[in-house]
């Protein structure tokens with residue numbers, strides 16, 4: 218059973234988070250306001266800490282090009298500021314107020330909440346746009362929530378974002394790659410559109426560094442007259458006041474297995490704490506599935522009343538219906554246990570949540586430009602994230618947060634902020650986006666945090682090999698422009714274009730769609746055996762990509778029997794498909810080196826050791842040469858979504874890339890097969 222330090226053993230202190238210990242967020246909303254639910258929306262809005270700053274915010278936005286708003290979680294920044302701006306006339310005359318979020322789920326949830334508070338139908342005055350889903354109407358939408366990635370895409374049609382009067386970049390502290398690109402581009406746009414207003418908001422942002430970014434000395438020199446200079450000077454506003462109390466508990470000793478510790482903590486809460494839903498932060502679908510299984514089994518075997526718990530997963534691959542369950546009210550007498558990735562970390566209000574369990578980990582991208590390998594690894598979160606997670610409790614009533622790490626670790630070892638995503642990612646998509654927006658001097662681009670030159674060079678190299686950039690590093694016509702226009706990874710886009718010539722566009726578009734989502738398999742939760750059987754039924758000898766096709770066709774024809782699967786096994790056609798995949802993903806080619814450990818491969822590009830992931834239908838089949846879609850790192854580097862291929866295709870589809878590669882390898886290692 219999890220051992221937590223009990224806050225009752227020491228007098229609770231009013232502490233700043235960094236100091237650790239019991240954290241009582243000072244409350245400007247009293248718990249008697251748990252009658253909150255009954256108050257009118259207007260009253261609820263007025264009780265939020267940000268309300269007292271309404272005039273100040275509007276004044277600063279009027280008088281400064283950039284306003285940075287810093288405030289605690291739940292103070293009302295996201296839901297209220299766009300409404301204040303609308304009320305003050307910033308959406309008059311057909312103009313639009315934009316509010317960006319790093320995550321799709323947050324965009325949908327916040328837009329629904331604001332539409333509800335304003336008493337309007339979602340998609341009309343208040344709308345949202347996320348990739349592949351546009352619930353807005355250009356004629357009537359005045360407040361638009363969107364992911365930062367979608368706003369970047371909008372710049373391709375309207376580089377100065379002319380329809381927006383104010384753009385609020387929310388959760389900037391997350392430093393997603395799209396947020397950083399957006400900040401760099403918005404700074405450029407401001408020079409051309411002095412009337413555009415920016416609000417950069419976050420609970421934990423390092424306001425000073427963003428402020429410095431927006432007021433470089435060059436900008437100050439450009440602004441000669443006093444008034445202009447003062448307008449260009451960013452304003453920083455700190456919203457004081459927080460939501461309800463959130464009591465923080467730490468582990469007495471470090472935990473060996475955070476999934477097991479999370480399960481024990483949920484059972485402890487369910488057993489000992491009063492009513493209220495629980496939100497658990499784990500890292501990904503795999504450990505969420507394990508936790509759900511363990512939780513169900515342990516509750517049953519301990520004789521605990523598991524029937525009182527409604528256990529729900531939350532990650533980005535879920536269907537709308539599954540996501541809706543998480544947001545729906547908890548039936549009386551029940552306790553919802555939502556087990557989530559960090560998609561629930563920012564901006565979300567799940568009304569019934571009273572308890573948060575924080576594993577202290579999340580899946581993070583790490584890219585090594587030398588080996589050209591990008592990994593999704595389970596890594597410790599930062600204090601900023603921990604604070605956001607705790608902030609999911611205490612939004613509509615007081616709450617508790619159980620951190621599955623020690624206070625000592627939190628205070629002394631946890632980093633204050635995470636590393637910006639741009640400094641730990643493959644930059645291929647980022648570079649092509651900037652090129653498409655006419656930013657030719659990528660290395661000289663004004664970044665809030667500069668990416669490494671090695672990553673930049675790697676990205677330029679790959680884009681050149683894909684035929685997307687020419688010798689002057691400009692987009693090629695038509696391929697480069699076409700690839701940039703498709704809102705997918707450049708390799709997938711190139712694969713689609715290649716399929717046209719190879720006569721298999723329909724199939725490739727199906728595969729591209731599957732690769733662009735997290736998983737074609739909906740959660741195997743509670744039905745792992747059936748899921749495995751289904752996978753086997755649809756499996757194709759050529760690899761996962763062709764398996765996706767089989768599934769899709771099966772769906773279309775509604776004949777999902779194994780008999781149907783055998784009858785429609787398409788070999789020759791699949792070969793074509795594989796060649797098109799190779800045309801896009803040639804940089805991810807690997808060769809079988811040894812049969813040890815179930816088949817050891819090496820990347821042709823960098824001679825890195827990699828293995829086929831057990832979830833692949835090619836696991837233990839071990840074709841001689843394969844192409845993978847992505848890598849995950851656990852005890853080893855595993856390739857996910859793998860397809861077999863003929864190595865002779867490589868020099869055919871990517872002559873520059875592989876001839877150069879072969880020459881380099883011959884220098885290093887004269888024997889290559």
Ligand SMILES: Nc1ncnc2c1ncn2[C@@H]1O[C@H](COP(=O)(O)OP(=O)(O)OP(=O)(O)O)[C@@H](O)[C@H]1O
Nearest residue numbers: 290291292293294295296297330420564566612613
């Ligand atoms: N769907 C909802 N149901 C009930 N209350 C809500 C909902 N959405 C927001 N609220 C209320 O509004 C408050 C402010 O939410 P908002 O998202 O604007 O805060 P925020 O300052 O942006 O915080 P964060 O940075 O954590 O997202 C919440 O703490 C909660 O009290």
